[in-house]
Amino acid sequence: MPEIEVMSKDIAALLVAYVKQGGTLVAVGAIPRHSECLHHDPELAKHVHALFGSTPQHGALRPVGKGYSLFYSLENTPLDDPLDSLCERISGLLRKPPVLRWKLIEGQHEDLISVERVFGDQVYVWLMNWSEKPVSMKLDAIEAKYRIEEWDLESGKIRRLASDSVLTYAPGELRVLSVVPEESSIGVMEQMFDMTRDSTDAIVLEDLWRFRTLEPNVCLLDQWQVTLNDRKSRMNATMPGQVNTYRTTFTMTQELIERLQSPSHQVHSDPLEIDEFHKILLILDDVEQKIPSHIGFLQRRRNLEIFVNGVRQNALQPSNWQDQHYSSVDITPHLLAGENELEILTVSLLEPMPAISFPAFLIGPFVIENREDRMKLNASSEHMFGYWSSAGYPYYAGAGEYSQQVDLTQVSLAPDEELWLEADDIRETACLYVNDMQAGIRLWPPYHWNITPYVEQGNNHITIRAANTLENLYGKSALPSGVNGRVKLVHRTLSKRM
Known part of the structure; x- marks a missing residue:
């Protein structure tokens, strides 16, 4: 907080709440005394007292709730040492080692974005691969009094991970892990095993899909x-x-x-x-x-x-x-x-x-055809393969549906088997429907769905509703949009390991 003497009472109240919830506030040079509407405002003084006490001590780290406040007076700073000691003090506050550590097996360190947040006695870590290539990492073992859990972002279920698990992130994939005390009750409802799935291809779906947009196509003039x-x-x-x-x-x-x-x-x-x-x-x-x-x-x-x-x-x-x-x-x-x-x-x-x-x-x-550097509007086709952005819909921003019938008469599942649909590439998000039942939404890779509860013997209607962004329309960029590459049905056999 810079050297100011006037502060809104509302802002002061928010700062108190922030520090009490675990934040750290550093005030440099002066403590606010006046509000925007009153000289020596007593209500503002109450909030300041909660943060720094009645007589703020220079350089003293003061606990406030779950957080801390620090007052640094410029009047007590040696002339030959302007703010150096403050920078060292703040640097020390920021050098908190991460609770969750790992070693990269595949990819670069800059490919993986990590954010760590502490809530109570639990640490949550968001990890995202923002590169165009897969990234693999191996967790470093942590103390026995803690356990590592992974949160399913769709269902909210929690599964325990081994402390030396190897995790592979597809391009754009986001995962949330948590480090909790062993005695914590969170995750008790889940089995304390890693569920592994051995996969075998069952059916590769046809490349040609029945396609339609949910809104009219767009031609830019x-x-x-x-x-x-x-x-x-x-x-x-x-x-x-x-x-x-x-x-x-x-x-x-x-x-x-x-x-x-x-x-x-x-x-x-x-x-x-x-x-x-x-x-x-x-x-x-x-x-x-x-x-x-x-x-x-x-x-x-x-x-x-x-x-x-x-x-x-x-x-x-x-x-x-x-x-x-x-x-x-x-x-x-x-x-x-x-x-x-x-x-x-x-x-x-x-x-x-x-x-x-x-x-x-x-x-x-209509669809847009470019022939001999001239734009032509033609009747839209009922079927499509690949991105719609390269099949006559370059400026379309919205949702499009890829549908086909799949015969599963010859497919049978054992009690320990599941049937999954896996798509190579979808831009940008997708919602899967199986026999008109929603099987889930995917906002990023991998675009995999467990469709076991929704399929039946015989013909099944599969619909992938993909959606892109407004960049295609307003940015005049025919960014890849829709379903591209193989879409397959995969057998997965469940097994447990400690």
């Missing part, structure tokens, strides 16, 4: 030809004021046009398939479309007009896509197979000129 003071615009030239025209083009296939116009495409029983799945909507961000003056009213012109292939579009409506700042208009009726021209005209009559300051978007049931 961020390259425009702008004509300022466009005297040849589609706007009525007799109207006073200035017109700026933003033009861009995009190509659509005949197959997509036919699908949009097909009556069967308008009827869907799935409630997740919202109305935007059957239309092409133009989305604009942070624009206000209005009739700016009586001249605009008489001419029936708005301050922002949209034309698709020369046809003036209806007024923008509030959109339920992303957030309330977006507006949308259905441009489906005026789209053509081949090249389509989109024009946005901004008009200034008696008010400041509006502008298109953010990228526009097209959303709808």
Whole structure:
């Protein structure tokens, strides 16, 4: 805490709570005496007294609850030793050796992030591999009066680890370990054995998945030809004021046009398939479309007009896509197979000129194909293999479902066997459904699920719902998204060892 004399009473109360719960507070130079609203505030003095006592002693480490306070007076510091002794004292406070130690077997020390926190008589350690390669470590044996436990982040179950266990972390994997006194009751409900699983491949699932997105696909429109003071615009030239025209083009296939116009495409029983799945909507961000003056009213012109292939579009409506700042208009009726021209005209009559300051978007049931450096919108396919970001959905941010039927008629499990689903790579998170029952959520690798309670003899419906981040949409980066690589079902035989 720096040399200050004024402090909020609320902040002082929080500092007292922090120290009493195990923190250490170092005050340098002065102790606050005044609050933000009262000179020599008695309530503030009460909190300061709880931290440093009635007469703070220079350099004395004072216990407060589970923590400590330390006052360092600059007045008592030798002129030839400015703050050196304070730095040494603080360095000593920080040199607390970690309770849990280990040796790396595979990987680099900088690959493994560790955070250690003490709660009561228990120490919790968060360990995460933030590299792109596996990391293996061997725990150092600790004193017999302590035991090491691992917490299952999904179920909350606790299992005991041998003090010399070898742990392997997949890229991005996070684990939580705890070091507790042997007499502690936490973890008693779990068996005091390490459960080992010997794995054998049962079924490698087909590479081709049935795929769908839970929201419409997105096409980014961020390259425009702008004509300022466009005297040849589609706007009525007799109207006073200035017109700026933003033009861009995009190509659509005949197959997509036919699908949009097909009556069967308008009827869907799935409630997740919202109305935007059957239309092409133009989305604009942070624009206000209005009739700016009586001249605009008489001419029936708005301050922002949209034309698709020369046809003036209806007024923008509030959109339920992303957030309330977006507006949308259905441009489906005026789209053509081949090249389509989109024009946005901004008009200034008696008010400041509006502008298109953010990228526009097209959303709808299409995939994006890049051919000969030209972007083409085509009808979406029912099946997919690999990342959706490289299969026509580069800017899509949201969730996508990979589904297939798996026949388990020939698979039988003994009482000591489990059936697991293991995916090589999913970006970024995933939720697994087996026969419409949720089998669990994985926020990081490894993407493994115990599906034993959910499978049945015969056909089983497997769905992996993957989700990425908004970086693909707003960062204009087609980051890998979805399911990639092998997905397999694995037999695991359980065994116990001390």
